[in-house]
C-alpha cells in the first residue's frame with residue numbers, strides 16, 4: 001500500500017487489555033490506530049481518497065485539494081498531499097486548536113481560518129462549508145474530498161477490520177467503534193456483512209450528535225459526533241448505538257490511562273465508558289475489540305488538563321481515582 005512513510009498505514013498492533021475491566025468476563029482488545037504515520041485512524045481514508053482520486057484522474061500534481069477539517073482528517077490529508085507534492089488548503093475555524101493548526105502548517109498545508117459563524121445559522125460548520133464552496137468556485141483545478149459522502153472513506157476501513165479479524169482468527173464477537181462521518185462504521189459493517197461474519201458492531205457516538213437522531217447540542221470534545229447526518233450513514237449498520245457525554249469521554253480516557261497506561265484521544269474515552277456501560281449485556285467469554293482512533297497528545301489542553309476539566313465539570317477526579 002504505497003511507499004515511504006505511507007506504506008506504514010495499517011501496520012498497527014492489536015493489544016489485549018487485561019486490567020481495564022474489574023470483572024474480566026470479556027476478552028478485551030484494543031486496535032491502536034494511533035500508530036498510523038499521521039497519528040490517527042483518519043490517515044486511512046485520507047490515503048484512500050487521494051490515491052483513488054489520482055488513479056481516477058480526478059486530481060493531478062497541479063490540483064489544489066480543499067477540505068474542511070479541524071483535526072485528524074485534515075492532518076492525514078496534509079501528510080498525503082505533502083508526500084505527493086499536491087497543494088492542500090485546510091479550512092478551519094477559531095475552535096481548531098493552535099496545535100492542530102501548527103501541525104497542518106508543518107506539513108505544508110495552507111490553513112484557511114474562518115473567523116465568523118454563518119450569519120443565517122450562526123454555525124461555524126456552515127460557515128466552513130460556505131468557504132469551501134467559495135474556494136472551489138474561485139480556484140481552478142481544485143478538488144474537495146467530501147469525506148461525509150466519499151465511498152473511498154468506508155472503503156479504507158475494509159482493511160481496518162480485516163487486520164482486526166486476521167489478528168484474532170476471525171473470532172471477534174463485538175467491535176466498538178466511534179462515529180462521525182460513519183466511514184469506520186460503514187466500512188467495517190459492509191466488510192462483515194459481505195463476508196458472512198458474526199461480528200456485532202456497537203457504534204459509540206456523542207450526546208448532542210445528530211447521527212442517531214439525538215437533539216443537537218454543544219459538544220466540547222472533537223473527533224466523534226456530527227452536526228449533520230453524513231451521506232455515508234445507513235440505518236442498521238450497527239447492532240446498537242450508545243451516546244456518551246463529554247464527561248464520560250473524559251472519565252473513559254482517564255480510566256484507560258490509569259489502568260492500562262494508554263494515553264488515548266476523546267473518542268476512545270467514549271468507547272471505554274461505553275464498554276463499562278454495556279459489559280453486563282455481553283455474554284461472558286466474548287472477544288471485544290475497541291478501536292482507539294488517536295493518541296491523547298492532541299487533547300492535553302482539554303481532557304488531560306485538570307484545570308480545564310474542573311472549570312467545565314467541577315471536581316470529578318474521584319470518578320477515575
Ligand SMILES: Cc1ncc(COP(=O)(O)O)c(C=O)c1O
Pocket residue numbers: 040042071072073178179180181182183184185222223224225265266267268293294
Ligand atoms: C478521534 C476520532 N475518533 C473517531 C472518529 C470517527 O470516525 P469516522 O469519521 O470514520 O466516523 C474520528 C473522525 O474524525 C476521529 O477524529
